[in-house]
Amino acid sequence: MQASAACEPRNLTPDQAPRTATVTPIRAVSASSAARHGTPHCSTCSMRSVCMPPELSASELARLDTMICTTRPIKRGDTLYRAGDTFQSIYAVRAGSFKTAVMHRDGREHVTGFQIAGDTLGLDGVCAGKQNCDAIALEDSVVCIIPFAQLEAVCREMKPMQHHIYRKMSSEIARESSQMMLLGTMSAEQRLATFLLNLSKRFKVRGFSGSEFHLRMTREEIGCYLGMKLETVSRMFSKFHREHLVHANGKTIRIEDAEKLARI
Amino acid sequence: MQASAACEPRNLTPDQAPRTATVTPIRAVSASSAARHGTPHCSTCSMRSVCMPPELSASELARLDTMICTTRPIKRGDTLYRAGDTFQSIYAVRAGSFKTAVMHRDGREHVTGFQIAGDTLGLDGVCAGKQNCDAIALEDSVVCIIPFAQLEAVCREMKPMQHHIYRKMSSEIARESSQMMLLGTMSAEQRLATFLLNLSKRFKVRGFSGSEFHLRMTREEIGCYLGMKLETVSRMFSKFHREHLVHANGKTIRIEDAEKLARI
């Protein structure tokens, strides 16, 4: 699996070297057979409340439906895009989940975020005109493709949409600030607790259970995200288990005492 | 000095408790005596190339001059805004420098960034409608006040300006991603090296010397930013000194061997 050995220096074995080989080319998307996957409609999407501003009129929603005309399925372990790819579109996760990761020159990887249904991907690519990180599917997933130039045009006309994009980007900045604080000031125990509570909250907002859920990522990926080794992640899970805070059976998580977890 | 004891649990002594007391209220800015400070003009500003998109016509610049009609001086140690303040404007640093810091509920502070002339402050406040962090002047400074609602209106009309703001926000997201990687994967030595090289680059872009400059922040603030203790920062400076990589005399820094520093 190409996404393995996260956080460790990657040996670019011959079959991995030609990066584009295993990646569906994003520029061919509108015409490719993989691209059209049903006909997506913002107006009827279950993630609309998470993904779009609430103040849109029916006619404005119809306008969006014409812009977001393609979705794209991504298989588990495949990349949606890679750092360095030409930036053209942002993506909304319609189903499934992703991780985004930046790579250090020494080959070590750092996971910058996990995205689940309703989240946005690729906003960090606007500045340089090319993608800033790798986006990799944690399970079989589907994204909506939103061509950024078209989105900009829409935003010049639809004030709520304009504001919504500013808010999305701003909240990504704020989220990363919190994550920087986590990485800069918290103990391993606090980091994992914060991570689990954050996931819980996001699942809840999306209508899933906040107390019991399934992790799509490995211990290693969690560690990469939280700035610690996979063994430490595992130890902390065991610790939470002993203290009856979290029941973790492999990737199935049940939060037993959210209050105590938050007070760590 | 109110900005002291960064990163340590702050004792909210009585004179600090009424937060607004020492802060110039931002809502009174347009009318206050402190606000008008000469008449700022983007068209003649030395930071324009850093601060504004390059493609603007003369008439478009004139338009901006009417929007950014106030500047505000901030004394060293004073706050430009605090977390929780109502968000109305973003700010461009015209002269001087700032730090932004988020606070954990246990009172520990984490520095999320240092901003020098040409940098933007406050973009993370859009999402919640209130400021997400504290912004504190590291020296006597001046900012341009940019009312965000007006900026949004301008962006709906001026395509280059619209794209510029998206780029600014996007690059802040990308910057924070790098910082997360730094905090998550690098040793103390690598962190400080990266920090110094980054500062050097930014000074250079702005026309200052990239090899010799003056730090405006304390060792403690650097430590808070890089996720380490001030003693460790000091030790790393000493180490670099011994290895003839950086000559640090208090806050005066001379980078002796940028290549080796980058290879750490």
Place this chain on the structure above:
DNA sequence: CGGTTGTTTGAATCCGTTCAATACCTGTGG
């Protein structure tokens, strides 16, 4: 079913922190 990948746990090690002592600036007031 075997092989691969992912997880758990233990023991030894190490990097950065903590605690402490000292020295160095920088601005203020006598």
Place this chain on the structure above:
DNA sequence: CCACAGGTATTGAACGGATTCAAACAACCG
């Protein structure tokens, strides 16, 4: 102008949390 104070910086020694190395186990998949 100098002395003094408070914040800032440096350095050493002991400590501790997280990593590293290692081994065994569980889960998954072709």
